[in-house]
Amino acid sequence: MATLEAAPETHDAAAAPPLLAITDLTVSYGPVRALKGVSLHVEQGEVVALLGANGAGKSTTLRAISGLVRPRAGDIRLRGSSIMRLPPAKIVRNGVAHCPEGRRVFASLTVAENLRLGAASREDASGVDEDREKLLSLFPILRTRRNQTAGTLSGGEQQQLALARALMARPSLLLLDEPSLGVAPLLVRDIFRTLGQLKRQGVTMLLVEQNLSLALDIADRAYVLRTGEVRLSGVAEDLRDGERVAEAYLGSR
Amino acid sequence: MSHTIRTRLIVAAAILLAAIVAVFGPGLLGDYFTRILLLICMNGVLVASLGLCNGFTGVFSLGHVGFVATAAYVNGILSLTAEQSASLLPNLPAWLSGWGMHFLPATLIAGLVTAALAALVGLPLMRLSGHFVSVATMGFLIIVNGVLVNADEFTRGSRTFTGVPLDTTLPWAMGWLVITLLVLARIIYSPIGRAMRAVRDNAIAARGIGINVLRTRLLAFVVGAFFAGVGGSLYARYLGSFSPATFYFSMMINQIAMLVLGGMGSLSGAMIGVVVIGTMTELLRALERGFSIDGVTMPPLFGASQIALGLVFILIMIYRPTGIAGGREIVLWPRTSTRPAPSVEEAPSRN
Numbered sequence: 001m002a003t004l005e006a007a008p009e010t011h012d013a014a015a016a017p018p019l020l021a022i023t024d025l026t027v028s029y030g031p032v033r034a035l036k037g038v039s040l041h042v043e044q045g046e047v048v049a050l051l052g053a054n055g056a057g058k059s060t061t062l063r064a065i066s067g068l069v070r071p072r073a074g075d076i077r078l079r080g081s082s083i084m085r086l087p088p089a090k091i092v093r094n095g096v097a098h099c100p101e102g103r104r105v106f107a108s109l110t111v112a113e114n115l116r117l118g119a120a121s122r123e124d125a126s127g128v129d130e131d132r133e134k135l136l137s138l139f140p141i142l143r144t145r146r147n148q149t150a151g152t153l154s155g156g157e158q159q160q161l162a163l164a165r166a167l168m169a170r171p172s173l174l175l176l177d178e179p180s181l182g183v184a185p186l187l188v189r190d191i192f193r194t195l196g197q198l199k200r201q202g203v204t205m206l207l208v209e210q211n212l213s214l215a216l217d218i219a220d221r222a223y224v225l226r227t228g229e230v231r232l233s234g235v236a237e238d239l240r241d242g243e244r245v246a247e248a249y250l251g252s253r
Numbered sequence: 254m255s256h257t258i259r260t261r262l263i264v265a266a267a268i269l270l271a272a273i274v275a276v277f278g279p280g281l282l283g284d285y286f287t288r289i290l291l292l293i294c295m296n297g298v299l300v301a302s303l304g305l306c307n308g309f310t311g312v313f314s315l316g317h318v319g320f321v322a323t324a325a326y327v328n329g330i331l332s333l334t335a336e337q338s339a340s341l342l343p344n345l346p347a348w349l350s351g352w353g354m355h356f357l358p359a360t361l362i363a364g365l366v367t368a369a370l371a372a373l374v375g376l377p378l379m380r381l382s383g384h385f386v387s388v389a390t391m392g393f394l395i396i397v398n399g400v401l402v403n404a405d406e407f408t409r410g411s412r413t414f415t416g417v418p419l420d421t422t423l424p425w426a427m428g429w430l431v432i433t434l435l436v437l438a439r440i441i442y443s444p445i446g447r448a449m450r451a452v453r454d455n456a457i458a459a460r461g462i463g464i465n466v467l468r469t470r471l472l473a474f475v476v477g478a479f480f481a482g483v484g485g486s487l488y489a490r491y492l493g494s495f496s497p498a499t500f501y502f503s504m505m506i507n508q509i510a511m512l513v514l515g516g517m518g519s520l521s522g523a524m525i526g527v528v529v530i531g532t533m534t535e536l537l538r539a540l541e542r543g544f545s546i547d548g549v550t551m552p553p554l555f556g557a558s559q560i561a562l563g564l565v566f567i568l569i570m571i572y573r574p575t576g577i578a579g580g581r582e583i584v585l586w587p588r589t590s591t592r593p594a595p596s597v598e599e600a601p602s603r604n
Contacts, residue, residue, distance in 0.1 A: 068460055098462075104458035105454075106455055109451065117447060118462055120448065120463055
């Protein structure tokens with residue numbers, strides 16, 4: 001592993017704590033260790049990509065952040081305070097929205113109902129209505145489909161709905177799990193264009209993605225995971241050199 | 254706005270109709286049809302409350318009848334006068350005997366007891382999903398039956414528990430049915446109900462957007478158990494005498510069949526299932542005794558009703574697996590704005 005520079009996760013104690021800081025996170029599914037001491041951080045306004053092959057621990061990292069799996073060790077801090085032992089509902093209330101993998105929309109509910117549920121953790125009714133209108137403008141297809149049940153939408157439309165639903169929570173950190181998975185190429189471009197728009201609006205994102213070039217296009221920084229460990233990290237442009245990323249992905253040849 | 258006003262008008266009309274049927278029905282319909290109507294009302298309470306958990310949160314419970322049984326016995330014990338409990342249940346603790354309690358308070362107490370029991374049982378069980386929760390809740394039903402059979406001094410064991418006053422008249426049953434449906438509709442078509450359906454559709458995504466899955470399921474389970482308690486109380490004071498076997502697997506299967514055939518995921522589905530199976534059972538039972546119309550005689554075919562009913566179950570599941578109502582509410586007057594049809598032209602071509 002000596003060939004790879006694993007950027008040390010150090011932080012200036014005097015500076016404001018990062019929006020998200022993960023240190024030495026270990027997660028096990030039964031006897032299988034999915035994460036073996038992962039450390040990473042996301043600054044306010046940043047888009048950070050989490051790359052790696054299947055089973056590297058990318059989705060597990062997101063699930064640990066939003067409280068869907070219980071880590072065995074380590075710490076997850078949001079603006080300096082630990083959220084690791086909080087129930088998922090509290091973590092959402094603290095501003096972390098998770099857009100899970102595989103378009104997990106509520107198939108029997110309408111598009112409008114799905115969106116309203118995304119704001120289940122909020123109490124400002126007028127703000128919710130306002131945000132729904134904004135998001136329906138951002139995803140015009142959802143406006144035309146708003147009274148349809150989500151199960152009747154196409155794959156790309158469901159992905160847009162899942163994204164819009166996560167944004168309804170008005171998150172300070174958006175966790176995105178493979179937004180391109182199972183979506184037609186043309187629509188993937190649309191979705192990433194929307195993500196770019198959100199980035200310009202200042203939405204902080206931690207993005208899990210298999211499509212390297214798409215992810216590195218939008219990300220400021222990236223981490224490459226392999227078998228539950230961070231193998232490589234750095235500024236997105238520096239990682240465009242495919243050689244090192246491939247090595248981190250697949251191991252040294 | 255006009256939509257809610259119209260809904261209220263329809264609800265008010267339905268309540269009025271129910272009240273008229275309940276008050277004048279027995280006189281006009283005669284004993285036989287009144288009894289069918291009474292059974293439909295009682296099963297309506299039970300199946301609609303079963304549907305809250307099974308149809309809306311995706312927790313397919315087989316333990317509903319465990320609450321029905323508990324409530325029937327609680328209500329039965331509370332109904333006994335001092336002399337009755339002295340002769341029937343001589344070993345009953347003093348604090349429980351001789352209450353001779355009225356129908357309404359006894360029903361409310363029975364409902365609260367079953368709701369509390371559901372909270373206790375649900376806390377571990379509502380963490381489970383899929384067939385795990387079905388088998389586990391069935392375990393609860395078996396335990397309840399085992400307790401009732403063996404708690405001799407409270408229940409007379411497997412011997413018949415008797416002496417419960419026959420208080421369940423059509424107005425009582427109809428009244429409780431109306432209350433049940435109103436409360437359930439109020440829950441189902443509220444933000445809480447939306448959360449329930451979200452949990453049913455996708456528990457992981459629901460958790461991800463901050464819905465407390467356990468609490469949502471538990472609420473449905475507890476409210477369902479309360480009305481199971483009401484239904485059990487109605488049954489207890491309808492039958493007058495019963496044993497633990499009255500409230501066991503055959504009743505459970507009957508209720509599940511009504512719910513699934515009518516259609517899970519809507520109140521109208523539950524009611525359609527109850528009415529269709531309730532009337533069909535009676536009709537087939539009448540036919541199987543044999544009849545003759547205009548000289549054409551039909552010989553009695555005993556057992557034919559069971560076979561015909563089974564065939565109907567199979568046919569509905571083949572041709573309409575989501576039940577007769579298909580998960581939607583049946584509205585008498587369709588909404589003015591209809592839902593746009595799914596986009597046929599693009600959906601199949603993508604992905």
